[in-house]
Amino acid sequence: MVNLDESTVKENVRRLMYKLEAIRKKAGDAPIQINSGFRSKAHNGNVGGAPNS
Helix, strand or coil, X not given: CCCCCXXXXXXXXXXXXXXHHHHHHHCCCCCCCCCCCCCCHHHHHHCCCCCCC
């Protein structure tokens, strides 16, 4: 597991936001729906996620 400091996480999220916005514009301003994501096993356990999630 990689531990990232808060400023690195914020920068990564900012970059993702701009990339998603660029994709949305190329798709004719259609909304982008994110219906899946990733949780580490440790985080999944901390939030009470399904064991095989």
